[in-house]
Amino acid sequence: MEEIKKILEMVNQGKVSVDEGARLIQALGSADKSTQSTASASKPKFVRIKVNSSDNDVVNVNIPLSLAKVAMRFIPKEARAELEANEIDIDEILEAIMQGAEGNIVDVRSGDGDVVQVYVD
Template identity: 45%
Template sequence: MSEDITDERMQILEMVEEGKINTKEGLELLDALEGNPEKNDSKKKAKWLRIRVRTMDDNPKVTVNIPLALVDVGLKLARKFDPKLDEEVLNQVDLDEIVEAVKNGAHGEIVDVDDEENQTKVKVYVE
């Protein structure tokens, strides 16, 4: 098991311990992290919601990858671990609208925002 996955598992367990997510959400995240298709009720290749926030000169600011099956739980997790997601992305993008579009089968690039005032680019897509 790679060090990144071990660190992510510990973060999930800490969130359960701190009461930030419940045990069911924690198990779902651990199953998605381990790529356990039977527990995720998905026998096909997993799809991902990807959020990228970059500066106008293309330097990364925020990178979030969420298993599509866990988009609601994953966004909660992402908001807790990366406050920039709330500050920068949520001010520009309605994540509830994105979640609804994804649940209704949207794929490919969903959002592409260039915010000249804050010198930020936001891209949201499903892979």
């Protein structure tokens, strides 16, 4: 924003033409977009669900973030049952993830030895 003010002052003082000022401002906008795309490239890529039950059931589900909404329907019944048994709402988790939640979303360890983890990386 500060750069735009400087460019407008330069135009006002006659140091650069209106056309040159417009090109400079446009170039600033392009630089901002490339910075934003680089930042978005480092965003999390997978939703990972891990369930280890006391019955020795082990479930690992890795879902590409771009497909998370659709892929949540395909979570194995064992994993879904374990999540529900621990009062974990998959829809709430998905909403949080879609709004940008990162890292460890759910980490539940029951007294029976059940472990449920949902994280984004």
